[in-house]
Amino acid sequence: MSAVSAGHEHAGRIDGTLNAAALRADTRRQALGFLALLSPGLFLVFAVIIVPVGWLFWLSLFDETGTLSAANYARFFEQASYIKTFMTTFKVAFVVTTACVLLGYPLAYLLSQLPRRAASICLVFVILPFWTSVLVRTYAWLVILQRKGLVNSWLIDHGLISQPLQLANNFTGVVIGMIHIMLPFLVLPLYASMKSIDIDCLRAGMNLGASPAATFRQVFLPLSLPGLASGVVIVFVLCLGFFVTPALMGGGKVIMWAMRMEQAASLYSNWGAGAALGVVLLAVTLSLLGLFRWLLGARAAGVWSSR
Amino acid sequence: MLLSLAPSALPIGIHHIEKRFGALSILSDLNLDVAAGEFLTLLGPSGSGKTTLLMILAGFVRANAGSIKVGGEEIITMAPHKRNIGMVFQNYALFPHMNVFHNVAFPLKQRRVSAADTKQRVDHALELVRLQGLGERRVDQLSGGQRQRVALARAIVFEPRIVLMDEPLSALDKGLREHMQIELRNLHRRLGMTTVYVTHDQREAITMSDRIAVMNAGRIEQIDQPETIYAKPKTKFVAGFIGESNFIPVECRNGAIWHENQRLRLSGPAPSAGRHLMVVRPEKLRLLANAEQAGDLNVLRATVGDIIYQGDSFICYAALKDGRQITLREYCRSDVLANLPAPGEPIALGIDASDIVLVADQ
Numbered sequence: 001m002s003a004v005s006a007g008h009e010h011a012g013r014i015d016g017t018l019n020a021a022a023l024r025a026d027t028r029r030q031a032l033g034f035l036a037l038l039s040p041g042l043f044l045v046f047a048v049i050i051v052p053v054g055w056l057f058w059l060s061l062f063d064e065t066g067t068l069s070a071a072n073y074a075r076f077f078e079q080a081s082y083i084k085t086f087m088t089t090f091k092v093a094f095v096v097t098t099a100c101v102l103l104g105y106p107l108a109y110l111l112s113q114l115p116r117r118a119a120s121i122c123l124v125f126v127i128l129p130f131w132t133s134v135l136v137r138t139y140a141w142l143v144i145l146q147r148k149g150l151v152n153s154w155l156i157d158h159g160l161i162s163q164p165l166q167l168a169n170n171f172t173g174v175v176i177g178m179i180h181i182m183l184p185f186l187v188l189p190l191y192a193s194m195k196s197i198d199i200d201c202l203r204a205g206m207n208l209g210a211s212p213a214a215t216f217r218q219v220f221l222p223l224s225l226p227g228l229a230s231g232v233v234i235v236f237v238l239c240l241g242f243f244v245t246p247a248l249m250g251g252g253k254v255i256m257w258a259m260r261m262e263q264a265a266s267l268y269s270n271w272g273a274g275a276a277l278g279v280v281l282l283a284v285t286l287s288l289l290g291l292f293r294w295l296l297g298a299r300a301a302g303v304w305s306s307r
Numbered sequence: 308m309l310l311s312l313a314p315s316a317l318p319i320g321i322h323h324i325e326k327r328f329g330a331l332s333i334l335s336d337l338n339l340d341v342a343a344g345e346f347l348t349l350l351g352p353s354g355s356g357k358t359t360l361l362m363i364l365a366g367f368v369r370a371n372a373g374s375i376k377v378g379g380e381e382i383i384t385m386a387p388h389k390r391n392i393g394m395v396f397q398n399y400a401l402f403p404h405m406n407v408f409h410n411v412a413f414p415l416k417q418r419r420v421s422a423a424d425t426k427q428r429v430d431h432a433l434e435l436v437r438l439q440g441l442g443e444r445r446v447d448q449l450s451g452g453q454r455q456r457v458a459l460a461r462a463i464v465f466e467p468r469i470v471l472m473d474e475p476l477s478a479l480d481k482g483l484r485e486h487m488q489i490e491l492r493n494l495h496r497r498l499g500m501t502t503v504y505v506t507h508d509q510r511e512a513i514t515m516s517d518r519i520a521v522m523n524a525g526r527i528e529q530i531d532q533p534e535t536i537y538a539k540p541k542t543k544f545v546a547g548f549i550g551e552s553n554f555i556p557v558e559c560r561n562g563a564i565w566h567e568n569q570r571l572r573l574s575g576p577a578p579s580a581g582r583h584l585m586v587v588r589p590e591k592l593r594l595l596a597n598a599e600q601a602g603d604l605n606v607l608r609a610t611v612g613d614i615i616y617q618g619d620s621f622i623c624y625a626a627l628k629d630g631r632q633i634t635l636r637e638y639c640r641s642d643v644l645a646n647l648p649a650p651g652e653p654i655a656l657g658i659d660a661s662d663i664v665l666v667a668d669q
Contacts, residue, residue: 200400203367206387207394208461209417215388218413222404 053282060275072276082260089257092171092246093239096178097186100235103179104186105228111187112194123191126184134181138248141177142168145249169251177245185238186231193227194220229296237285257281316344316501317378317468319364324373326359326525333359334525337373344499346492348512351522352548357505360522361471364503365394377468388417393462393500395472399454401446407433407457408442414465432464435494452483459491463498472504476511488514509549513537521545543666546586553592553633555585555607556668564665567628571605574661583665589636591662594623595655596646604657609633611648621647625654 063071076082111119111126129137144150145167152164167173197220205215243258250256257277264274319341326334334356341347349357362368364375366387375383382390393414401410411432415425433439436456446454455475462470475491476484492515495502506512512519513533520530521544529541540546543554557564562577564570566585595601609625612632616639623635635656637643648654 198398198400200396200398201402203365203387204394204396204400204402204461205413206367207365207390207392208414209388209391209465210413211386211388214417219402223402 056275056278059271060279062272064270072272085255085257085260088254089240092174092256093236095175096182096239097232097236099179100182100186104183104190108187108190108194111191126187130184134244138177138245145173168249171254173249174246174254177249178242181245182235182238185234189230190227194224197223233292240285241281315468316499318343319469319501320376322374325371327371332525339520339527341501341503343501346495346502346515346517348504348506348516348519349522350506350509350512350519352507355522356525357522358473361473361505365392365471366390391467393467393470395458395462395475397474397477399458401454401457403446407444410457411461411464418465428464432460436460451479455487469501474506491515539664540586543584543669546666551589553587557583557585559583572660573663578665582668584668586664586666587658589634592635593657594635594637595657601657604659607656609654609656611650611652611654613650
């Protein structure tokens with residue numbers, strides 16, 4: 001290239017400008033190249049995330065008559081049913097997440113300790129439900145849990161109870177159904193983080209005088225926390241916006257956030273109200289994620305960065 | 308007294324250890340006695356069973372049979388956390404969620420040592436490995452050499468009866484590794500703990516050990532002081548694994564040894580009749596200007612193949628009459644360099660009778 005000069009012609013020049021312009025141009029060309037490669041992805045993100053969310057926010061600013069107002073947001077403070085829905089949503093998310101941790105941690109631990117072959121077979125059983133539609137799985141739970149369902153018939157036949165338990169069409173039913181659907185989202189990241197724990201760290205714990213229980217408590221548990229944290233965040237956030245299972249298993253008694261949105265849009269044709277619900281859910285979720293990061297940040301920094 | 312000087316060092320008696328994985332035998336009838344306060348190295352290629360033996364000593368792997376006695380007490384079925392054996396792992400196995408201080412304090416915490424005492428002992432251990440003042444550092448803020456020292460401090464802070472080390476220096480670069488070898492050896496001399504060290508690096512083993520046990524295929528081939536291992540290898544494997552060796556087939560008959568109808572002088576008594584291998588180290592061979600200079604030396608005639616200059620020394624590859632390759636190493640003294648032969652030239656190689664070692668030709 002003519003812009004590039006051979007070094008020996010400039011042997012006398014030591015002012016640090018040899019080929020500087022050509023090198024700068026090359027850097028710029030490379031940056032533009034990267035941008036060109038990124039552009040399809042950026043366009044997709046813009047088209048399917050930025051634009052709809054912006055539009056949602058825009059819609060939420062107009063009331064039913066189409067005039068600009070804060071009515072859609074004022075409703076959150078004025079109507080008790082909104083606050084109740086808000087509380088229910090968080091209650092369900094909290095109970096489901098807690099139950100998933102209590103069920104999922106031992107399961108992930110077992111999987112992480114199994115020999116490789118056995119572990120991959122068992123993992124298939126964790127992942128298998130993913131391949132079935134949420135709708136089908138929820139109806140299956142209805143069949144199992146309803147008044148004359150499998151569970152109640154079995155308990156009555158064996159004389160353990162005289163009256164059927166109320167397991168479906170209420171809070172209990174919603175929670176049971178959602179735990180089943182959410183469990184893999186907790187188990188998979190947790191399993192991955194447990195598998196990455198160096199077995200020599202556990203050996204070192206025992207070698208230095210910690211009993212197996214103490215080694216678990218002081219070494220394994222803290223090292224598995226980052227995986228548990230990501231599982232908890234995923235499950236909690238998914239719970240906040242969940243629709244199908246509460247709608248089917250709640251029997252109309254458990255109204256969650258997403259169901260309100262659906263009502264606003266399809267029952268009352270009030271897109272502004274639905275949009276405002278969406279915006280608030282998004283804001284709450286983002287601030288929760290921020291809070292979570294901040295809470296874990298200081299503690300987990302060492303664990304994460306040393307990976 | 309903190310980290311007292313060796314009154315508690317105990318001997319280890321390892322007897323009739325058997326370890327199989329399925330049909331595969333890893334260790335068979337392995338016997339090894341380590342003296343109190345000794346630095347013993349298990350040296351061998353990968354798959355020789357040295358790490359398995361260390362894992363059995365620490366209690367992480369269960370043997371199929373055998374006995375391990377520490378100071379006379381049987382520990383073969385004792386749980387790892389009750390053995391009171393310090394271990395330095397190959398990848399250090401530091402706890403990433405704890406800082407340096409808490410890593411080193413971990414064994415003291417398990418032993419319910421008071422906070423004040425813990426602080427004093429951790430500080431002392433960090434001082435011993437020259438990491439004083441780094442207690443608050445996170446593990447990921449340390450260099451490889453510093454991590455190595457933390458692992459060492461953690462393994463000795465609770466004054467274990469025995470310290471095990473599993474290739475602790477293999478992850479360090481060459482300069483640091485050689486420096487740490489000297490430091491580990493000095494620390495062992497100061498503290499005097501019975502130490503079993505595993506490595507596949509023969510130079511490291513020779514530098515550090517009181518005795519070396521050379522392992523091959525689940526057995527100990529030879530256990531001796533480094534000088535003896537190098538100068539008088541007992542088997543072909545030991546001669547080949549430690550240092551470079553020329554193997555020259557010889558035959559013993561009528562109380563003398565012969566190579567290609569040439570009688571060779573030995574300094575020791577003649578071995579049993581039959582075929583043997585003569586082991587000669589490359590640096591023990593001498594380049595003779597002519598065979599008449601030989602005097603008392605045994606002389607082998609060869610043809611120069613190639614000469615490779617290495618700065619401080621050069622290596623000469625030559626072929627014996629039967630075509631067998633032989634390697635010679637000489638330091639680059641001016642008198643040697645002045646008479647350097649050219650490739651293709653015939654040369655005479657002198658061997659002192661006392662430098663000849665015979666091993667069985669397996």
